[in-house]
Every structure is written in C-alpha cells, then in structure tokens.
Amino acid sequence: MISAIQMEALLKYMSSHIQLSPEEEAFLLSKVFVRKYLKGQYIVQQGDVCKYECFVLSGCTKMFYVDDEGQEHIIMFSIEDWWTSDMGSFITQTPADFNIQCLENTVLVMFSYDVIEELYANIPKLERFFRQIIERAFVASQKRIVRNFALTAKDRYLYFRKQYPKIEQRIPQYMIASYLGITKEFLSKVKSQLILEQ
C-alpha cells in the first residue's frame, strides 16, 4: 500500500511540523495508502464527492472551477509536500464544486474522511497539526483576495513569480494566467512589457 521510501517522505514532512511517537507513526501509516495518477487524470471531478485529502509525494496538480461559459478558473496548484482536496466537499461529504487534475504523473498519500476522523480521535497532536495547516491556508487565501483587489495584473504576476518560482517553471503560461485571473494574451503582453523595462 505504501512503500518504505514513500513512508519516509511522509514522516519526514510530518516530523518537520510535529513530533509523533513510533506507535503514532505506525498507526498513521497503517491507515493511509498511496495512489498514482497519470498526467491528465482527475483526482476529483466537479459533482463528485471528494473522498480524500491528498498529500503530494511527487508530481503536480491544479484545482479549478469551470464556470457557466465553460471557462476554467484555477484556484491553486499543489506540488511536493503540499495537500490537495476540495475541502468544501470533503468536510461536508457533498458534491464538489471544483476539479482536481494532474499536470504531471503524480503520487499521492490518500487520507479518507473516516481515517482523518480516526486519526484526530486517536492522535490529538494531528488535529492540532491540521488546524495549523488550515489556519495558514486560510490566511494565504485572504491575502490573495486582497492582492487581487489591490494589485494590477502585472504586480500579481511579479508576486507569483517571486513567491512560487518552482511552480512557474513547471506549468504552462496559460494556466498561470488563469490562476492570476487574467487571459493568456494579457499575461503574454505583461511579460513582454517586463522584458522591455529591464
């Protein structure tokens, strides 16, 4: 279900945030499993219930919403050592508003709803850990709302490039445009202006 190398990667991530006893680590590992997806495959589709919170061991995903006009709006990317799920769907176990799709071949550790609840019940430290992760994600989300209001497209792009240099390398430009809330054509224009400036 989960190889020694994968276990190690997950525990290494965990231990950089909380200290688990060997028993707690073993308990955690006994409850989760690993799943591999190919580039292009969907982890969650709009309308399905999101059954897992997924920890990314390797690869890259995008979470996005498709609006009434069929336009895609990218909410977030996830790479190694980050999480992905439609949390709204997961916590209520109702149909998802968002899609999650792999932009590369991707390996995930899958935490089901019941497993998460069991882990919270048995290892209070883990509930604390997840609370803190979500707190940070919420803060980041609020700050993104403000940036979208207060900054121009150019400054949002510069911020993204500075904040997520690793992600920019791996992802087609038209998806970055979608994440920034602008068209690919306009991002292209912004980039050519930036080149002229320096």
Place this chain on the structure above:
Amino acid sequence: MISAIQMEALLKYMSSHIQLSPEEEAFLLSKVFVRKYLKGQYIVQQGDVCKYECFVLSGCTKMFYVDDEGQEHIIMFSIEDWWTSDMGSFITQTPADFNIQCLENTVLVMFSYDVIEELYANIPKLERFFRQIIERAFVASQKRIVRNFALTAKDRYLYFRKQYPKIEQRIPQYMIASYLGITKEFLSKVKSQLILEQ
C-alpha cells in the same frame, strides 16, 4: 469580566456546535473577558500585533487593508455570532497587515493567544471546534476568490445581497462596493440598472 447574559449568549452559540460539560463551560468562561468598543474605534490596527480572537456578541466590524495609494479594501464584515481577528497576525504574533474597526458600538468576547492555547490543551473538543470553523472560513474564502474571477460585478453584488441580507441593511453602500472590489460609483450604476430591469 463577563455578565450572566453575555455568558449565556456565548454558551448558546457554543452549544449549537459542540457539547461542553458544565466544568468545561466554567473553565472557558473563567479565561475570557468582554470588551466594549464604540463605533469608529479600532480593535486591531495595521502594524500592531493582533492579540485576541474576538467573538462578536453584538455590533458590527469591518476588516480591511489600506494599500500604498491609501485605498481601503474590505476583506470581511463580522456581526453577532461571528468571529473577528487578523488571523495571520494572531497565529504568528507578528504585526498585522489588516485593520479591524467597529461600524457600530460593538461588544466582544476576547480570547487571548495564551488562553486559546490553554483551552486547546485542556478541552480537545474546542480545538476540534475551532478547526471546523476555520475549515469553513477557508472554504468560503476560496469560493470568494472564484466568484471574483468568474462573476461580473453585478452578479457578485446579487450574490452578496442574497447571502448576507442582514449585513446589507446595516452597512453603507460604499463599504459594500469595497467588499465587492468595485467603486461606489459603479455599484450605484449596477443598482440603478437592476431597478430598471425588473
């Protein structure tokens, strides 16, 4: 520090989400205090450390960011039975990016950083409760990002009006415009178009 009526209001809210024993309730109440603010007063100012998570017993607040041009961007409003704090500042105990100001005379139950930690340590149910609150806030924040991308100003306004009819009544229109990410002039135009339509 906290009156019987105020205690009752806080416990009523709590009990609609979690079940606390009388001892746990008493412990909680012994750790918090109530503070009253007048209309216009600041609970948190950009640059200060946010020392409390505040539960709103009565009144109304706005949280906002002031950008380099001096423009105000409203992130959220809080009314009765909701929480307010600059969570980014609170969880790291570093200077706040945002301001929180009272739009009416406001009565708050104040949870300091140390008290929150103590409550988490002594009442695991409370940590669970706060985790769930933040999960929901995060989901709402992500959905707001998507709405800001996918909807026109008019549709964002209609959504706001439908979702928060009570808040709309209490708040000047120019602040709703700021929350929606548009100018007061444009919101005025949107509203007059809506009147013509029906």
Place this chain on the structure above:
DNA sequence: AAATAAGGTTAATCTAGTTTAACATTTACT
C-alpha cells in the same frame, strides 16, 4: 430650522484588461 457632514447619484472621459483572429514556436508522437 439652519448648517454641516456623511452617504449616494449621474454623466463624461478614460484605461486595464478582454476578445478575436492570425500567426509563430515548441513539444510529443509515428
């Protein structure tokens, strides 16, 4: 009741970003 301040409206002008469409470049596949 007048005066002031705070909030809201209207309209003309302007601009950041969109749309459309044609073309260029890179990547992946046989």
Place this chain on the structure above:
DNA sequence: AGTAAATGTTAAACTAGATTAACCTTATTT
C-alpha cells in the same frame, strides 16, 4: 525526420469598470 497538437505571441477593436467632478439626499448637530 516529419507531422500534429499544444503552447505562446502580436495587434486591432472592444468593454467592464475606474476616475473625476458636480450635484443630490439623508442624518446629525447646534
């Protein structure tokens, strides 16, 4: 290597929403 598909660029025409500025309406204060 050659072709198709995916990604990126450029430029002209357009639009949602911003800006400016003048005016109107409603509360609040004296």
